[in-house]
Amino acid sequence: MYKRWKAGLIRVVTLHDRLLAGMHGEIIMRKFPCLQVETKCIPDQYEGIYSQETKKIAIPKIIELAKSFQDIDVLIVSCADDPAVSELKEQLDIPIVGAGSSVAALASRYGKNAGVLGITDAAPPPYEQVFGENLINLGRPEGVNSTLDLMTDEGKEAVIRLAMKLKDKGADSIALACTGMSTIHAAELLSDKTGLPVIDPVTAEGLMAYYEYIKIL
């Protein structure tokens, strides 16, 4: 139908397994067939971003990587923290999409109280920006310190328990705040368990990249 758009996608973790690295891109291309996604991982950061310090280290790497893509129409920074997104908006003249601001935007449609559910105690900045003091943040799931912990049965149970608590506190939606939640299909699982809309970060960033495409059609 229309010309496909080329999207560059940055993983903020070093992954040598191409299948694993390409997983976000695969989800996006399945849901948005007009986007052609090319993935690159930041170098030398095997544990990704999990603190202010690791975010600070990642930002110049993300900027350098962003500039290394050839002929892309849109750039996706596939991380709920939106690292380097504001810097890249200043420096590149293509649309820049961060996972965090995409999730927060989508969650806003379901009501003023969103529950944030990630793997850090602090909510990522875009969630704070959109929801302010109406954001419901109960910290990270018990025993979950990294995306690897999400893969275990104990990790998944802790995520479900936290989602139920966010619902009890009055959340209108659950805004997932780690792209690792996409890998474990948390949105589907938590939506079934809680009955609330649950926003998946990779779907959200894909939708916003698609928006940048169709808005000019």
Add this chain to the structure above:
Amino acid sequence: MYKRWKAGLIRVVTLHDRLLAGMHGEIIMRKFPCLQVETKCIPDQYEGIYSQETKKIAIPKIIELAKSFQDIDVLIVSCADDPAVSELKEQLDIPIVGAGSSVAALASRYGKNAGVLGITDAAPPPYEQVFGENLINLGRPEGVNSTLDLMTDEGKEAVIRLAMKLKDKGADSIALACTGMSTIHAAELLSDKTGLPVIDPVTAEGLMAYYEYIKIL
């Protein structure tokens, strides 16, 4: 590829011209080919919604019309005020999408200060809900009282002047607040004039209906 989704779309104005009535649906089907849109207009309201009173009169009509669609997967209320949207979310078990909450959600991705640009002095509730006191509202364009006024050269000039003022006041984006803005292609025009992201209501509601579709793929 995938099965098409059937969307019901409600125009909150009585239009006997089927081409005119179907214009929002046509825009949506062009941008989101997997959505099949069926349009219905509320009866006996030739001037649409332009005040609290006309909104109140429209709400029961919208609810009745919403229930009259057969086998739809998603319902779009094509009005920036989101009339009857909260009521319909309680009463129907399909996703309900309002133009206003869709625009506000999309605008939130561009920064905390959105400029609202519609044809009323007060901002529609969803814009207030998402942006709170960071919403920049300078009232309606000079001399514009209805969507018909948007069609004139004077009306378009007034819209451009107001957009430039919103930019001067620090707007990160312009959140259009009347679906009549879609008909005059205001997003394209104002984006060219201001250099800001400008959110088109019909595109926004289409995107959110599409989201409800692809989130479960």
